[in-house]
Amino acid sequence: MKLGQRLLLFYFLILGLLGWFVLDMVFSQAKPLVRQSAEETLVDAANLLAEMVAVDAQNGAIVITPQLREALQRYAARTPDADIWGMKKGGIHTHVYITGPDGRVLFDSKGRDEGQDFSQWNDVYLTLQGSYGARTTRSDPADPSTSVMYVAAPIRDAGSLIGVISLGKAGRSIEPFIERAERRLMLYGSGVLLFCLVLGGLLVWWLSRRVNRLQGYAQAVAAGERVSPPAFRGRDEIHALADAVTAMRRKLEDRSRLEDNVTLLTHEMKSPLAAIRGAGEILADEIDDPALERFTDNVVHESLRLSDLLDRLLAMAQLEKLESLPAQKQVVDVASLAGQWQDSRYALLQEKGVSVSVSGEGIHAEPDTLKLALFNLLDNALRFAEPGSVLRVEVSGKGMRVSNQGPPIPDYALARVTERFYSLPAAGEEKSSGLGLAMVQEIANLHDGTLKVENTADGVAVTLHL
Structure with a gap:
């Protein structure tokens, strides 16, 4: 696998893991965030209605007047036809019921639970205890989409707790907002991931192009060609590497030239030295003058010493040219x-x-x-x-x-x-x-x-x- 492919694969893996981690974290938080926002709105609405119901209280007891009942029923039957950021809302999906201090239902906007004892439901029970009351209940325990979130608020008269009003929001009414948020997150996340991938591909292509130019230059130098070093813009590591390869080429050329000259010189000198040595040995056999004998002996000795020096130079040059051992150990x-x-x-x-x-x-x-x-x-x-x-x-x-x-x-x-x-x-x-x-x-x-x-x-x- 080429360097560029490895870089792209490594970059894509890191980007993919990071994108998956971020999107997974966002998706895991999207639904709770929407539910929290809906719960906060229900808290405000429940407390507002609690104050409105408390206005009709008489002698410390809740009175469901015909006007209040009709108003809440009209509220439940409204068709707001609202366009909420592109989402159409054609009806009221909030369930309202009011209980007395004993937890029995005095009013139900759906008209089905009046007279029922709700004192054990968390929203009513906790509110009657003076705490914040809320619950989520499924009408079908096996189906998560049937869950309804209830938020309660106390109804007070002269500071005394006289009942509880509870507002419920069905999960199905919140689900479209959650799905739209997830779709947008997926769309934007995919777009960002694709953009980063394209950007990474361009970066890898740019790096690979520079490395390939440097590789071609190094291969040309290795082949003995006299080529100019590649010109790179910017002073980065690849530019420094190109300068290092150029400097190495020049040093190797100088060394190779010196080694070739030494080898040529030693080979050219061996024959004259052999001739000088041979002539000295012949002269030594032909003359009787002690002074001349010392002279010829010196000629033979020095020629031998020079010959030994040339042999050592040749051996040294051969060793320096070796990149590895000439044979197996x-x-x-x-x-x-x-x-x-x-x-x-x-x-x-x-x-x-x-x-x-x-x-x-x-x-x-x-x-x-x-x-x-x-x-x-x-x-x-x-x-x-x-x-x-x-x-x-x-x-x-x-x-x-x-x-x-x-x-x-x-x-x-x-x-x-x-x-x-x-x-x-x-x-x-x-x-x-x-x-x-x-x-x-x-x-x-x-x-x-x-x-x-x-x-x-x-x-x-x-x-x-x-």
Whole structure:
């Protein structure tokens, strides 16, 4: 799945969950809010009618006069034909009944419950107790749409409670307002959701377009094409990433150019050096003058040293070009590699009287790069080793430690000995190329390992952890 599709899906999921949560919360509150509004209106109307009924009270008792009865009946029969925000109201849906202080119905606008005892209904019972009385009752317990909300108000005469008037509003009369509110909420919510989705799609398209331009530029750079970096408006992360890719391209080009020049130079110099060495060896066999012999020996020696330097430069350039190990890792016998090194350095070991001690078993690594690392570590240890001392190679787990007996590394140089072309002088030795530990550091990086150089009590130890 592309980045833009993932962003759009993630954005849509968040927006959908948020929209569902908000709409669900609003829908769950819509019906109670409408009912609360209707209840508040009923409270006002009940108290108004209670005062009107109290006007006709005589001797502390409610009197339902013919005029009051006729007025309430005419009220129930009215057809207001009202247009309430687009909703037509063609009749009165409020049920009115009046009870005495004992809870018996004195008047019923529907004319069916007069004489009934309503003292146990919450609206009447609580009002007679001096509290706010209200109830909701279903005419059919199994049908929620038959519920009726009743709100009562006390009727008082000279401060004494002489009865209760209760107003009921059928749920069916409120339901159209609730349904209209829910429809509008759904319509507006869907519109907002659609608008946000379109806006999110445009945002994702804009981001994807910028990322695709940057991707095309990076692919062109990887293919070796000389292309101009994409121009982005605004200083954002993508613009900064494009600048970083451009800077990386230039650095890689400079590095690649340098590596190619080094490789070309070393290859071009190997043949002349071989010719110089060969000529020096022939001259050494043909002349008897001691001064000339020293001269020819110096020519041969320096040509050998330059040839070794070129080999190291080539090896270093090849290591730096590697992005991963050239072959699979396997268990490599370090003792066998140390034996090969001893064979190749036999004359130098004999000259210094230095021996090699290897302890431990094999190590899991890439064979060729591990061999190169071990040879460089032993060469470096031999160069600074005291005559007659022992070079120790200790293998444990995923690492190996090469140590010698000799002078310690100065504190100022400890952090720099792995830099390219940085070397320290050794007694009786020529200046080295300064590439040995740098190559070992590159090999450690290829193995996702570490290289640690430290002074010991009697010399120097280098630990390669793979």
